[in-house]
Amino acid sequence: MPRNITQKIIAEHLISGDMTPGSEIQLRIDQTLTQDATGTMAYLEFEAIGQPRVQTELSVAYIDHNTLQTGFENADDHRFIQSCAKKRGLVFSRPGNGICHQVHLERFGIPGKTLIGSDSHTPTGGGLGMLAMGAGGLDVAVAMGGGAYCIPMPKVTLIKLTGKLEPRVSAKDVILEVLRRLSVKGGVGRVMEYGGDGVASLSVPERATISNMGAELGATTSIFPSDKITYKFLMAQGRSDDWREITADEGAEYDDVVELDLAALEPLVALPHMPDNVKPVAEIAGLPVDQVCIGSCTNSSLQDMLKVAAILKGKKIHPRVSLTVSPGSMQVYSMLAKNGALADIIAAGARVLECACGPCIGMGQSPGSGAVSLRTFNRNFEGRSGTADAGVYLVSPETAAAAAITGVVTDPRELASYEAPVLLSAAFLRNDNLLVQPEPLETADSVEILYGPNIKPFPVADALPETLRAAAVLKVGDNITTDHIMPAGAKILPYRSNIPFLSQFCFRQCDENFAENCKATGAAFVVGGTNYGQGSSREHAALVPLYLGVKAVITKSFARIHKANLINAGILPLTFADEADYDKIEQGDELEIANVRENLQNGGTLLLLNRRTGEKFPLLTDFTERQTAILLAGGLLPYTKNS
Ligand code: MIC
Ligand code: SF4
Numbered sequence: 001m002p003r004n005i006t007q008k009i010i011a012e013h014l015i016s017g018d019m020t021p022g023s024e025i026q027l028r029i030d031q032t033l034t035q036d037a038t039g040t041m042a043y044l045e046f047e048a049i050g051q052p053r054v055q056t057e058l059s060v061a062y063i064d065h066n067t068l069q070t071g072f073e074n075a076d077d078h079r080f081i082q083s084c085a086k087k088r089g090l091v092f093s094r095p096g097n098g099i100c101h102q103v104h105l106e107r108f109g110i111p112g113k114t115l116i117g118s119d120s121h122t123p124t125g126g127g128l129g130m131l132a133m134g135a136g137g138l139d140v141a142v143a144m145g146g147g148a149y150c151i152p153m154p155k156v157t158l159i160k161l162t163g164k165l166e167p168r169v170s171a172k173d174v175i176l177e178v179l180r181r182l183s184v185k186g187g188v189g190r191v192m193e194y195g196g197d198g199v200a201s202l203s204v205p206e207r208a209t210i211s212n213m214g215a216e217l218g219a220t221t222s223i224f225p226s227d228k229i230t231y232k233f234l235m236a237q238g239r240s241d242d243w244r245e246i247t248a249d250e251g252a253e254y255d256d257v258v259e260l261d262l263a264a265l266e267p268l269v270a271l272p273h274m275p276d277n278v279k280p281v282a283e284i285a286g287l288p289v290d291q292v293c294i295g296s297c298t299n300s301s302l303q304d305m306l307k308v309a310a311i312l313k314g315k316k317i318h319p320r321v322s323l324t325v326s327p328g329s330m331q332v333y334s335m336l337a338k339n340g341a342l343a344d345i346i347a348a349g350a351r352v353l354e355c356a357c358g359p360c361i362g363m364g365q366s367p368g369s370g371a372v373s374l375r376t377f378n379r380n381f382e383g384r385s386g387t388a389d390a391g392v393y394l395v396s397p398e399t400a401a402a403a404a405i406t407g408v409v410t411d412p413r414e415l416a417s418y419e420a421p422v423l424l425s426a427a428f429l430r431n432d433n434l435l436v437q438p439e440p441l442e443t444a445d446s447v448e449i450l451y452g453p454n455i456k457p458f459p460v461a462d463a464l465p466e467t468l469r470a471a472a473v474l475k476v477g478d479n480i481t482t483d484h485i486m487p488a489g490a491k492i493l494p495y496r497s498n499i500p501f502l503s504q505f506c507f508r509q510c511d512e513n514f515a516e517n518c519k520a521t522g523a524a525f526v527v528g529g530t531n532y533g534q535g536s537s538r539e540h541a542a543l544v545p546l547y548l549g550v551k552a553v554i555t556k557s558f559a560r561i562h563k564a565n566l567i568n569a570g571i572l573p574l575t576f577a578d579e580a581d582y583d584k585i586e587q588g589d590e591l592e593i594a595n596v597r598e599n600l601q602n603g604g605t606l607l608l609l610n611r612r613t614g615e616k617f618p619l620l621t622d623f624t625e626r627q628t629a630i631l632l633a634g635g636l637l638p639y640t641k642n643s
Contacts, residue, residue, distance in 0.1 A: 076452025098329025127208030161198025187219025300328025318407030461570025533562025
């Protein structure tokens with residue numbers, strides 16, 4: 001039977017399961033990556049699993065999120081991760097080497113391989129034809145130990161590209177258009193597979209921009225074919241041997257098809273505070289801009305930076321605007337320096353930041369009160385920038401650079417003509433000085449793991465009891481993000497390995513008394529709307545609620561990675577059988593679910609009793625056998641240890 005790209009790679013990596021959409025499949029994982037903000041926890045979990053060395057073809061530990069060192073915490077965590085990498089057999093990418101997804105694309109990604117990473121933008125690797133997925137730290141730890149990665153078999157949507165982008169319209173505009181049409185939940189349960197004649201006009205970094213921000217659709221991942229363009233990219237990286245062609249078979253079937261004419265696109269912008277709140281740039285042209293930030297794993301390739309440099313060349317940034325530029329990797333940074341484009345960026349007045357996530361995760365550069373900030377990033381959730389009342393607008397590098405000069409939102413097609421950037425490179429500059437290789441197996445025993453005082457034990461749930469009774473300590477609406485549940489930012493991120501400290505910030509944006517209320521009641525339920533837990537893969541959004549006594553989260557629907565993280569942590573993720581029942585619960589109501597273990601084991605329905613009204617609501621428990629066993633055991637760790 002003819003197969004699409006997704007089905008081909010899944011079939012090659014299938015350990016067990018049946019490839020019918022929705023049913024659970026277990027996949028062999030070739031590569032893993034972690035970053036530091038989720039990595040400390042992942043390595044603590046790896047240790048708890050008890051495996052001495054990683055069993056994958058390649059595992060890389062990156063440092064790119066917590067690079068501000070305003071106290072000892074981040075530096076200690078870097079040292080901890082470096083020592084784990086050395087002992088356990090991982091390549092370590094030192095701070096300054098770049099954003100995990102950009103570096104992985106350049107130095108390690110291989111078409112046709114599977115990759116999971118403890119970061120939701122791991123699908124960036126889809127630009128190279130990898131099946132690359134974001135996952136919680138514990139799932140990555142299990143995969144590092146050679147275990148399978150379990151997901152529901154995704155549906156596959158073909159995004160059929162035709163035509164070619166007009167000048168100054170960008171790959172970013174492609175994914176913004178997809179978000180405009182499909183919304184932040186449009187990709188749930190799906191792989192977005194790109195095909196059609198238009199694919200050939202897109203470079204690997206452009207494809208990576210599109211697959212990267214497919215995360216904002218809630219998709220399992222996004223993927224492009226591996227073709228001649230992929231070959232050229234790998235060749236320029238000195239890795240032509242890693243190439244293999246992967247295309248969909250003639251007559252391959254898809255669950256649905258979205259047609260997109262690249263030539264018809266115009267510059268787009270996602271308005272505050274959701275990545276799918278997309279409008280043409282022309283519609284808000286003239287809006288005064290205070291800050292422009294260029295970079296992040298979505299838009300920090302050499303190609304993007306050269307476009308920015310070409311627009312800024314010989315110009316001066318507007319007096320109102322603060323412009324920051326973060327190249328995605330040391331490779332990008334050094335090539336910019338070598339060819340002189342960096343000098344054009346600096347001369348125009350940009351503040352050049354290190355090769356890291358930086359402002360994207362609120363690590364510095366919080367905008368001023370009520371500011372308008374144009375960013376080439378992928379998320380504009382309220383407060384994520386560190387300034388609660390700032391408006392973050394997501395745009396392409398061209399649109400960002402145009403506003404930096406004019407001081408107002410500007411359609412880049414309105415700019416006077418500028419010299420188009422010369423795309424260097426039959427060969428990229430290669431310098432792996434900031435990659436550290438692990439200790440050989442024979443001597444690994446002698447390597448000491450270096451724990452800092454900020455590393456605290458993480459919570460593990462007890463086996464599931466027969467009856468759950470607790471108050472609905474919090475009731476929230478639709479599209480709650482993991483940034484709501486467990487915020488990031490410069491003040492909090494250094495405590496990613498200290499769950500007790502983090503707990504005081506849980507759900508702060510929704511209810512500043514959440515943590516205290518949980519502590520007062522000892523046990524809690526959270527009630528939510530649709531797409532609960534979208535955004536980041538951070539398992540802290542499950543571990544911290546677990547620490548605070550959350551037993552179950554009851555919603556209209558969940559985002560994929562967060563649901564998996566809740567199960568892994570031993571918190572029940574339940575959905576209303578009838579969405580209208582959501583309205584029949586008020587914050588503070590006492591709720592009870594009886595016969596939990598028995599009903600889960602028999603595949604029966606759980607009934608939620610609202611003790612205030614006496615009403616009972618059926619809840620869906622669409623768990624696989626494995627997930628049920630994990631929940632009964634109290635989470636993935638006790639389950640893995642017992643099995
Ligand atoms: C993000 O973009 O929100 C992050 C920070 O990269 C997260 C990971 C994290 O919370 O550490 C992600 O996307 O998974
Ligand atoms: Fe880093 Fe931002 Fe990308 Fe997350 S989205 S990996 S914080 S650059």
